[in-house]
Amino acid sequence: AQSVAQPEDQVNVAEGNPLTVKCTYSVSGNPYLFWYVQYPNRGLQFLLKYITGDNLVKGSYGFEAEFNKSQTSFHLKKPSALVSDSALYFCAVKEGSQGNLIFGKGTKLSVKP
Amino acid sequence: DVKVTQSSRYLVKRTGEKVFLECVQDMDHENMFWYRQDPGLGLRLIYFSYDVKMKEKGDIPEGYSVSREKKERFSLILESASTNQTSMYLCASLRGEYGYTFGSGTRLTVV
Numbered sequence: 001a002q003s004v005a006q007p008e009d010q011v012n013v014a015e016g017n018p019l020t021v022k023c024t025y026s027v028s029g030n031p032y033l034f035w036y037v038q039y040p041n042r043g044l045q046f047l048l049k050y051i052t053g054d055n056l057v058k059g060s061y062g063f064e065a066e067f068n069k070s071q072t073s074f075h076l077k078k079p080s081a082l083v084s085d086s087a088l089y090f091c092a093v094k095e096g097s098q099g100n101l102i103f104g105k106g107t108k109l110s111v112k113p
Numbered sequence: 114d115v116k117v118t119q120s121s122r123y124l125v126k127r128t129g130e131k132v133f134l135e136c137v138q139d140m141d142h143e144n145m146f147w148y149r150q151d152p153g154l155g156l157r158l159i160y161f162s163y164d165v166k167m168k169e170k171g172d173i174p175e176g177y178s179v180s181r182e183k184k185e186r187f188s189l190i191l192e193s194a195s196t197n198q199t200s201m202y203l204c205a206s207l208r209g210e211y212g213y214t215f216g217s218g219t220r221l222t223v224v
Contacts, residue, residue, distance in 0.1 A: 032212070034212045041122075041218070043117075043119075043216050043217045043218045044156075044203065044213075044215040045215070046211070046213075046214070049211065049212055090155070094212075100146070101213055103156040105153070105154065105155035106155050
């Protein structure tokens with residue numbers, strides 16, 4: 001069965017420092033991997049995806065994620081955090097282009113000035 | 114750009130009421146989904162639909178039903194609202210390899 005784990009409920013970072021939000025996954029076939037961001041009282045917004053190709057994918061707002069097949073991970077990164085990056089981040093996976101997304105429980109990112 | 118519109122941002126209903134949550138997408142997508150989101154539990158799939166008049170149960174369908182009479186509209190129905198259905202409800206439409214597009218959510222409070 002497919003699954004996604006976000007091991008940290010919360011990540012605290014100082015503004016200007018690099019940030020990493022962790023995600024590991026489990027699928028039997030080739031994964032389609034996604035990161036979404038949610039601001040308070042809003043729906044989820046697409047950040048980036050990995051389907052195939054280069055292991056480092058770039059997305060919106062300066063975020064990027066690294067796909068690591070051997071470690072079954074897809075960690076979200078940003079070189080320099082902004083206070084406005086504070087939000088809830090969800091990792092998601094599915095097998096192939098159709099089918100349902102499986103979401104992690106979310107990681108709250110808090111960036112302090 | 115794909116838009117998924119949920120009719121209400123905030124809703125307050127009484128216990129026992131029948132509640133309709135509406136979701137409309139404008140890109141002719143076949144697959145639509147309803148999730149509820151609760152702190153510490155993440156997103157849980159309630160129902161989904163792959164086509165008009167088709168519906169499939171997700172992980173937590175109890176107490177809910179859905180209707181998909183037209184491709185663009187996917188409605189979630191709480192037959193008799195209860196306080197444990199107080200939650201944030203999110204509708205989504207599938208964009209193939211692009212994942213989902215979500216609506217803004219409906220925060221439902223049942224009193």
